[in-house]
Amino acid sequence: MSSSVMEARLLEKEGDEEVYEVFIGPQHPASGHMRLIVRLEGDVIVGVDPDIGWVHRTMEKLAESKEALKAIPLLERMTIIDSQNVTIGYVRALEKLLGVEPPPRARYLRTLLSEINRIASHLYGMGLAGIFVNHSTMFMWCFGDREVWIQLAEELTGARLTHSYSVPGGVRRDLPQGFKEKALKAIRYMEKRLDEYHRIFFDNPQVRARYEGVGVLKPHEARRLGVVGPNLRASGVRYDARLLGDYGVYDELEFEIPVREEGDAMSRLLLRGDEIRQSMNIIRQVLDKIPEGPILAEKYLRLIPPKLREPALKEGRIKFPGIFANLKLPKGEAVARAEMGHGEIFYHVTSDGSKKPYRVRVVTPSFRNVILFRYLPPGHRFMDLPAIYGSLDYFPPEADR
Amino acid sequence: MFRGKVRRHVEAIATGLKYLVKPNRITVYYPEEAIVLSERYRGMIHYDWDKCISCGLCAMICPADAMKMYRKKGEKKARPGINYQRCIFCGYCVDICPTNALSFTRVHDVAFEKLDEMLYPPEKFTSEWRSPAEERGARRLRVVFDEERGLKHVPEQ
Amino acid sequence: MGLVSSLVRLVLSPQFFGPIVFPGLVTVLAVLLSIIWVERKIAARVQMRVGPLYILRPLGGAIQMLADGLRFFFQEFIVPETVDRVPFLLAPVVAMSFAMLPFAFVPLAPNFKPYTVPYSMPAFLGLNTVIPLTVLAMAWGSNNKFSIQGGIREAYMTIAYEAVLFISAYSMALLYHTLDFAEMVEAQKVPGILLNPISALVFFIAMIMSAGKLPFDIVEGEQEIVAGPFTEYSGIAFGLTMGIGYVQLYGFTLAFTLMYLSGWEPLVAPLYSIYPALGGILLFVKAYLLLVFIVFLRAVYGRYRLDQALRIGWRTLFPLAIVSVFLSIALGVIGVV
Structure with a gap:
């Protein structure tokens, strides 16, 4: 790209006095790892150019340069706040290539962690939505209460954020002792807190004034732009990758996919609250219904020497079979989708029969949602820009990969 | 409409006041207190010299290339060493170790003064880990889930 | 001997003691240092945190702001090449001076007025209206896109609150038949807030708008315009710009207490007999508590949008202010006061 093209993209016509151009980011208190080039006429936004790519880390290429299993902790780092959901799609694609299915207990455990991560991710998003209108209490509360769910995830997996929990054929750790009681306590606490959130944030007239009717996304626009996740469902489109039944045990559980019709920033925020309630509902069911059994597919389990396997299983963990260091991917292609907190993530893994995947294609939800920065703000006031940003729950490292 | 608005303003302020009177703090005073x-x-990884059979699986599976096999001149057996500059604590090496020579410790709050110090060749890799906060006599706190407060940190008995 | 006694006489004279010691300069600095700490502690309490702690730990980090202030002094004050130097350098100083001047019109106790005029209330409010102009000067002098946006916001906000602030204050003047703070206090057999609650509410909201505290910290608007008119400031000049809002707010809470919360009444007679200015202690306590409540609102609210603040100013507060005027006249006709 020549420099003239770059300049043309960044600057409006020379000498255009009507339009006032403001660069939000990459060094700005509220830009995140990105830049928004905002064009204003007076106080009204006439154009926003999301300038992404500031945290591009060549995730896809790096994943192709490593043995299949090694890409799991890597891809996790796209959305470190939601690491189970961001990698489950990749693991599913690998499983399809390898022709291995996780045992039921492992699928339940994956679902459990997926929902814990979803709650944490939504709390993160809601907290940022709070600070974007300078509501510091919402920010701190969400991050404080997120700690509860991170603690749960830590007790299950051994790491606060980078769980690396799912591996092809199963999961790495079984439920620890007393986990159910802890999770139920966390759920009851969170239910109370959601009511408090309503009192101080969602029902606060100041917050309502900032978010209601702002950044309205119409259903047909949402479909046309390919928006995913809560942003799509808040516009009245009932689409959720969990409904596809490709991963986890969502087809065995009873839960709702919350949908709202308004499509404005407020409904996007409230929808996240609804989803937290549904996720807690799912966690309850998972803990009730979880069957006994192995947590790794028989195919790999029998490769572990028994004298190593039995003590580990007693401890509630597995050992990797030696083959995991050199997992050969059969030639072929596989795709998988998963629903993250931010929306649907899509993986396309191609293998040429070697240990390393030939191609790993990732389409992340934030990458699909970033287009909204261009379409939602025009016509709004400059002060609405952070409100819209906050309501989208956009995560730059995820979009840039 | 107007009355509802006033009521919701009052509710928001009352909620704030409620927490002002009865705060729900989750801060841990770290250097004086430490969470178990x-x-x-x-956490940091411990290496058992005697159990190791030098299979090299840990070095092979390490996703961050933190683990490497070191071979001394004249010795047949290569042994693993770790570079904590690169380690991402995924724990793959521990999970794949066929003799349980590698194990996790529950220590993570260590700091290094120089980058070189983060390099752990096999001999150094066997050293024991202790939390610096606990060495300085930090109170050990246990995390307890609580319906009212979310997380509570109670002193360990 | 003569020098010392005349010095003491000078310090204890209302003309000096009021603006410089209490409630003026020295007290302002103390309030400034303490209220920011209180604000941070309150917000932290509500927000599951601890807040400033480690500087003077036995008192919960009470001198945190002293440390921050010292840092401001020793931090490099960068003057960017592109700024208009005269307004850029002068405006914060002028703003701070005009934020301090109104204290010359605050009576502390019966017969203790630093500056004796029959119009202390309009003089007090009038001096405060200079500050937005200095903020505009800062914004324009900074020559920065964010600063100019902030300056325009300041201009709009001034339109939103200034009229209602004055009208609601004048409604109390109508009620008490005087424009002097001291006479207002004496006229309050019942606290003014009970006589004319509408006026009190309007004045309360307008003074938060004027000081630019949440939910009306629109001018600083961190999430959109970094720090608004103060974006280019660093070092001690930034410290000054940060302090202006608090000083203004402290002045307004004193005025609010004088007009609506019956000022220094009930007078603490023993203290008053030692030295008249000490009779103002209750005035100060009331004002400080009010100040604490206002900074507590930071933990409850976010920021309103600029047009919403204007709407609140003109659609809600302005009619209410007019109503408060009629209410005052009605009360005056009945002869309540």
């Missing part, structure tokens, strides 16, 4: 990490926490 959960049973299966993936």
Whole structure:
């Protein structure tokens, strides 16, 4: 790209006095790892150019340069706040290539962690939505209460954020002792807190004034732009990758996919609250219904020497079979989708029969949602820009990969 | 409409006041207090010299190339060493170790003064880990889930 | 001997003691240092945190702001090449001076007025209206896109609150038949807030708008315009710009207490007999508590949008202010006061 093209993209016509151009980011208190080039006429936004790519880390290429299993902790780092959901799609694609299915207990455990991560991710998003209108209490509360769910995830997996929990054929750790009681306590606490959130944030007239009717996304626009996740469902489109039944045990559980019709920033925020309630509902069911059994597919389990396997299983963990260091991917292609907190993530893994995947294609939800920065703000006031940003729950490292 | 608005303003302020009177703090005064990490926490890695059979699986599976096999001149057996500059604590090496020579410790709050110090060749890799906060006599706190407060940090008996 | 006694006489004279010691300069600095700490502690309490702690730990980090202030002094004050130097350098100083001047019109106790005029209330409010102009000067002098946006916001906000602030204050003047703070206090057999609650509410909201505290910290608007008119400031000049809002707010809470919360009444007679200015202690306590409540609102609210603040100013507060005027006249006709 020549420099003239770059300049043309960044600057409006020379000498255009009507339009006032403001660069939000990459060094700005509220830009995140990105830049928004905002064009204003007076106080009204006439154009926003999301300038992404500031945290591009060549995730896809790096994943192709490593043995299949090694890409799991890597891809996790796209959305470190939601690491189970961001990698489950990749693991599913690998499983399809390898022709291995996780045992039921492992699928339940994956679902459990997926929902814990979803709650944490939504709390993160809601907290940022709070600070974007300078509501510091919402920010701190969400991050404080997120700690509860991170603690749960830590007790299950051994790491606060980078769980690396799912591996092809199963999961790495079984439920620890007393986990159910802890999770139920966390759920009851969170239910109370959601009511408090309503009192101080969602029902606060100041917050309502900032978010209601702002950044309205119409259903047909949402479909046309390919928006995913809560942003799509808040516009009245009932689409959720969990409904596809490709991963986890969502087809065995009873839960709702919350949908709202308004499509404005407020409904996007409230929808996240609804989803937290549904996720807690799912966690309850998972803990009730979880069957006994192995947590790794028989195919790999029998490769572990028994004298190593039995003590580990007693401890509630597995050992990797030696083959995991050199997992050969059969030639072929596989795709998988998963629903993250931010929306649907899509993986396309191609293998040429070697240990390393030939191609790993990732389409992340934030990458699909970033287009909204261009379409939602025009016509709004400059002060609405952070409100819209906050309501989208956009995560730059995820979009840039 | 107007009355509802006033009521919701009052509710928001009342909620704020409620927490002002009865705060729900989750801060841990770290250097004086330290949280006891959960049973299966993936902390710094400990290496058992005698159990190791030099299979090299740990170095092979390490996703961050932190683990490397070191071979001394004249010795047949190569042994693993770790570079904590690169380690991401995924724990793959521990999970794949066929003799349980590698194990997790529940220590993670270590700091290094120089980058070189983060390099752990096999001989150094066997050293024991201790939390610097606990060495300085930090109170050990256990994390307890609580319906009212979310997380409570209670002193360990 | 003569020098010392005349010095003491000078310090204890209302003309000096009021603006410089209490409630003026020295007290302002103390309030400034303490209220920011209180604000941070309150917000932290509500927000599951601890807040400033480690500087003077036995008192919960009470001198945190002293440390921050010292840092401001020793931090490099960068003057960017592109700024208009005269307004850029002068405006914060002028703003701070005009934020301090109104204290010359605050009576502390019966017969203790630093500056004796029959119009202390309009003089007090009038001096405060200079500050937005200095903020505009800062914004324009900074020559920065964010600063100019902030300056325009300041201009709009001034339109939103200034009229209602004055009208609601004048409604109290109508009620008490005087424009002097001291006479207002004496006229309050019942606290003014009970006589004319509408006026009190309007004045309360307008003074938060004027000081630019949440939910009306629109001018600083961190999430959109970094720090608004103060974006280019660093070092001690930034410290000054940060302090202006608090000083203004402290002045307004004193005025609010004088007009609506019956000022220094009930007078603490023993203290008053030692030295008249000490009779103002209750005035100060009331004002400080009010100040604490206002900074507590930071933990409850976010920021309103600029047009919403204007709407609140003109659609809600302005009619209410007019109503408060009629209410005052009605009360005056009945002869309540």
